[in-house]
Amino acid sequence: MASDASDEIVLTPFAPALLESMRAIGYSFESAVADILDNSISAGAQNILIDFSPLGDPYVAIFDDGRGMDEPELNEAMRHGCTHPSQQRAEHDLGRFGLGLKTASLSQCRQLTVMSRSCDRIHLRQWDLDLINERKDWILRCPRLDEFPDIDLVRRLQESPSGTLVLWRKLDRLTAGKSSTESALGEKADLCRDHLSLVFHRLASTTGEGLRILLNGNPIKPEDPFFTRHKHTRTLPREAFECNGERIEVVPYILPHPSKLKRRSQQEGSALKRGQGLYIYRNRRLIVWGTWFRMTPQEELTKLARVQVDIPNSLDHLWTLDIKKSSAYPPDIVRSVVKRVIGRITDTSRRTFTWRGRRTDSEIEYAWVRLETRDGYSYTINRDHPTIKSLNNRLRPDESVHLNDLLDLLEHNFPTQALYADMAANHLPTAAKTAQGDTEHLLSQARRTLTGLGGTTSAMGSFFIENLERFEPFSNFSSSVSFLKQELRNEP
Numbered sequence: 001m002a003s004d005a006s007d008e009i010v011l012t013p014f015a016p017a018l019l020e021s022m023r024a025i026g027y028s029f030e031s032a033v034a035d036i037l038d039n040s041i042s043a044g045a046q047n048i049l050i051d052f053s054p055l056g057d058p059y060v061a062i063f064d065d066g067r068g069m070d071e072p073e074l075n076e077a078m079r080h081g082c083t084h085p086s087q088q089r090a091e092h093d094l095g096r097f098g099l100g101l102k103t104a105s106l107s108q109c110r111q112l113t114v115m116s117r118s119c120d121r122i123h124l125r126q127w128d129l130d131l132i133n134e135r136k137d138w139i140l141r142c143p144r145l146d147e148f149p150d151i152d153l154v155r156r157l158q159e160s161p162s163g164t165l166v167l168w169r170k171l172d173r174l175t176a177g178k179s180s181t182e183s184a185l186g187e188k189a190d191l192c193r194d195h196l197s198l199v200f201h202r203l204a205s206t207t208g209e210g211l212r213i214l215l216n217g218n219p220i221k222p223e224d225p226f227f228t229r230h231k232h233t234r235t236l237p238r239e240a241f242e243c244n245g246e247r248i249e250v251v252p253y254i255l256p257h258p259s260k261l262k263r264r265s266q267q268e269g270s271a272l273k274r275g276q277g278l279y280i281y282r283n284r285r286l287i288v289w290g291t292w293f294r295m296t297p298q299e300e301l302t303k304l305a306r307v308q309v310d311i312p313n314s315l316d317h318l319w320t321l322d323i324k325k326s327s328a329y330p331p332d333i334v335r336s337v338v339k340r341v342i343g344r345i346t347d348t349s350r351r352t353f354t355w356r357g358r359r360t361d362s363e364i365e366y367a368w369v370r371l372e373t374r375d376g377y378s379y380t381i382n383r384d385h386p387t388i389k390s391l392n393n394r395l396r397p398d399e400s401v402h403l404n405d406l407l408d409l410l411e412h413n414f415p416t417q418a419l420y421a422d423m424a425a426n427h428l429p430t431a432a433k434t435a436q437g438d439t440e441h442l443l444s445q446a447r448r449t450l451t452g453l454g455g456t457t458s459a460m461g462s463f464f465i466e467n468l469e470r471f472e473p474f475s476n477f478s479s480s481v482s483f484l485k486q487e488l489r490n491e492p
Helices: 015-022 029-042 071-077 100-106 129-135 152-159 181-199 263-268 332-357 386-394 397-412 416-424 430-436 439-452 459-466 478-489
Strands: 047-053 059-064 111-118 121-128 163-169 212-215 239-243 246-254 277-282 285-291 305-311 368-373 376-381
Touching (some): 029 047, 029 059, 029 181, 059 152, 121 129, 239 332, 305 332, 376 397, 386 459, 439 459, 459 478
Parallel strands (some): 277 305
Antiparallel strands (some): 368 376
16 A cells, blocks of 8 residues: 555755765775776776865866766766666776765865866856855855866866866865975875875876876876786786676786895885785776785785786675775675685795795705794705805814804894894895895805815816806896806806
């Protein structure tokens, strides 16, 4: 039986209270900017320009050259909840709830203005929280273009055949507790650059093809969390499976050992080095990263492990994606597959860290070897290393005993805890390696070893020269090996 109309009440939310409350939804400044860029990308933009202006009336302006909106489309875009979350979206649409433009913007400012150009006309709409508080209603302003004479990107919009400009003013949250608006905007610009370079790294481009993002005129450089261009990065076999009829792809990576990264790369990637875990991409846009979702503990020896997971927007409901698109949780069918991949990749990461100290079938003769014992494992100095043999050959039997005592002392007092603490803090012993990398230093070391082995005419000396690249530390400097060999062959 249908309800009587007298039993129903249409209860409209009180605009000032609801909008002020929604400002506390939990957006960070950089995640709010990223949410605006999602709309630009969904509109087919090729260029996105972001301007932070601290002077005069401070503002943040975001322009894109996408399709733009006509007047009815802009009105609907400014409506809170303009799209139902269960509504089927275009394959590459990055939105979901129909709230991002409004909630992201008003979490950072009190006045949101959107200007959009379509069919040779520019339409403007504006939410102003101060006006809404004064009028106590959902007042959407239709401002004039001449109200924004000092906004550079307004002129860019006027010159473009189509596009949209999002303008944030009355930046009350930005300046709260800060000494100056200029320093506050500068700090946010740095955070925003780092965030966008990671979140959109698979979509952004610096080559002139594809999506270009500029912040205050400077291009955003994509930050690849997998170091895929590094020759020592390992890409493990990918897996693909279906979930509710949709395809999900999983690609595991093992990052290079810290010793394989250049000093500059170590500094730039220090934050990423702490980001072990799953990297969840929705339509190639990174939404969640640096977590194993409690499927395995985060360990120091697994920090090189990364797993790329690609999901379509049609599975948003299964991943419980939140409004900010910064939180998601994998469904059971995904967890079962990913958990198997995690077990494989974390084991590989552990081996990458311990490889340099393990006794293996590798032809490299390491200075230290890791030996598994009944009670665990131990690290020992490799007595078969040519440098040790060279020294032993020069010593009398009683002196060799003292040498062995010294090696035992070093082995039994290996600074395991200090080394672990340094690695956890990403502090690498680069100074010693730099000194060893000096060609003259390496040549002097090789000459001393060669002398102790009997010189170039001895069988051991000849073997040492011809196989120099097999022995540490020379194995770490392949570019110098040919020169070192030639010099050693000329030794008397």
